[in-house]
Amino acid sequence: MDSPSALDPPAEAAGPSAPLLVECVGLRKTFGGVVALNDADFNAIAGEVHALVGENGAGKSTLIKAIGGRIRPDAGTIRIKGQAQALGAPEDGHALGIRTVFQELTLLGGMTVAENLLIGREPRGRLGFIHRRRMGEEAEALLARMGIEHIDPLALVEETSLAERQIVEIVRAINNRPDILLLDEPTSSLVEREVNWLYGQIEELRKRDTCIIFTSHRWHEIRNVADRITVFRAGRHVGTFEDIDESEAITLMTGKRVSTLYPAVPPLPARDAALEAKGLRGGRLNGVDLTLHKGEILGVGGLAGHGHRELFFSLFGAERTSGGEILVGGKPVRLASPRQATRRGIDIALVPEDRKTEGLFLGMSIRNNMTLSVLGRISSAGVLNFGAERRVAEEMARRLGVRMQGLRHPVGSLSGGNQQKVLIGRWLLMEPRILLLYDITRGVDVATKHELYELVSRLAGQGHSILLYSSDAEELAHLPHRVLVMREGRIARELAGPDMTAESIVSAAVRDTAQS
């Protein structure tokens, strides 16, 4: 299935007419035994926005790091502005007008936003010493010039949110007026409005003839801003296109044919309530009413900060409520801790978005990570039964289609989507009836998304009830039976049937906000 002849890709874009700003030929990079780049080619020209797509682990970040000078390829040539370059350090790239926003951000947490923004180009006083007060003012002016007013330049980076850090990093890169700007998943932690801000910045840069290379897993983003799209698979360049639709791209990324991204919604059995919330209050929640039926996939949407996170964590007992009721199977329950939520008879499980900080132990094996929730069941007299543990984990990994080298490898070695599957597997082992899935496809590549969608749909078909929050309106429009749009801590709108489109979900969230 890997053979390209089995595919008939759409016509590749004609060779670029403008001179090449970035030209990579035959790049190869291995990490231990893992081949991250395998004879990879890539090129980009001035004034274009070039999207780089591929599954998690396809080598996108490695390519960006090679061009940005953070790593040195084992073999191959990188030509920048026509000159072959041996980039060994980021500053080599800086000297050539290359700036990079790496996927793992590179801000210094214990230093202020201003220090981070202006590092290396701090304003100096008469004696050549850094002028701290002017630095704060300059940073403030710089942020304001780019339309950012909510970030305090004198705050420490560690006091800011992930999205704010992402923005600071982007501002810093742009402020250095690069000829080549590399952005590795710049939107992964941004909300809609911030994403639009970024588009605006990219548009400005394009006008200034900057070459922008970015990676993303959000297809509508790629389609909206990219002039050309390059597909990578398994460390190789598969093709570069001016126009390609999503399913064709997925086919190229995976080497498999995928007819549709979203599976058919499974039929609903009798409308028995599995989980109900009545007038739920506390934190940002301001009286939430909802009913999740047995076998139903119920979507939850809305802008960030409007309470969906609190809703999910309250329903899991991880956040305190100050009023209202939660009913499971028609009976009121008190959920003061996740332990109570996962108890037999209640059987609620939550899969959070941030796998690294909220669930997985990256250094531990896939097997240990999966069976953490059921250690009691696979132990006798307090002693873990390794045989049982392996059997249980093997079975679950097969059921979920975790792509791995082996159960004994650390979870950290898996791609993001497969890490997500391990986390889902952990909760499925507890045989929960109710699954709370909180933005589980964020930062996951399209192909793995497809697998996760099929999994969600299958689980619902098997009678699990699923409450699903997603920051991707497209996903909400296709995967669930119904969608609730939240606003200011309440359910503002319920959408079902033909009304359930990405546009209506977004506009429900936005219009309602505008009215307030």
Next chain:
Amino acid sequence: MPQPKRKAAWIRLVEQNAGLVLSAVLLVIAIVLYCAIYYAAQGRLPGGFELTTTVNNTMPLVFAGAAQAIVVITGGIDLSVGGVIDLTNALAALYLGDSPLSMVLCTIGVIAVGGACGLLNGLLVAYGRLQPILVTLATLAIFQGLAIRVLPAPGGSVPEAYTAILANFEAPYSLVFIVVLLVVWALVRRTSIGVGIYAIGNDDLAAKSSGVKNLRSRVTAYVLSGMLAAVAGLFLVANATSGDPTTGNGYTLRSIVAVVLGGISLFGGRGTPISAVIGAFVSTMIVNILFFAQIDPLYQSFFEGVFLVVAVLLTAIISRLMRRRAVA
């Protein structure tokens, strides 16, 4: 996007300098406690003489603590501080002459030797990519050995004029040197190297990606540390008026204590050497308190340890509370 929500300048200042504020609070507590115990024992409050002796006795630790702090901020640790003090102390006792020229040259020479010791550490850590704790453990032994070689037994002498400058018995003039230290640090902090020292302590790789000169910053930090340790050695010799090649040994641990009492994170990237200066005074006050509480000297280190644990716990608890408030 959320509306701008700026904190008041002073709240931010307190939050971002929590270590400094905490060490100052600790110092106030220690001083009050000391005065109370002193009063109970002597029937009067401590006066100018006590202040002068306390300052003179603390000066070596002030500089040793600052030396340690700079390396700790880079995310490292310098166990060789005590060895550098031994060596520079011995050299000063041997070579200090009575003429002003000799004193100036000898001072410069000794600080240069301290800088060279730091350079060795820095090169091994930065270019050799070795663990700071291992490198400085080894160089500690080397510097101690060299000190014994230079001055096999306690002895040598220090010109009175030198003692009068660094450890004047009349009044706490040496506080001036603390001001000099603060000014020098404020200037260093405003150079690319100063930024680099904090940056590499925060995240080495991120610093590099931000265009920081990692190796140069790290080596400079160790050199500065060595020079400050040498100054500590000079204060020690001036105060004792003669040399002792082993007198610095205790300063490795005491400098770390000063850093911890100063509320500087051993993880690096945060804090300022100024709070190590305050930590040094807190540490001296603890010893003074124990002295006037008439604790049997045999148990002194036991109680010093107890105080230290309490102080560190206090620091941790208060800073956690502050952080929670900051988030709320």
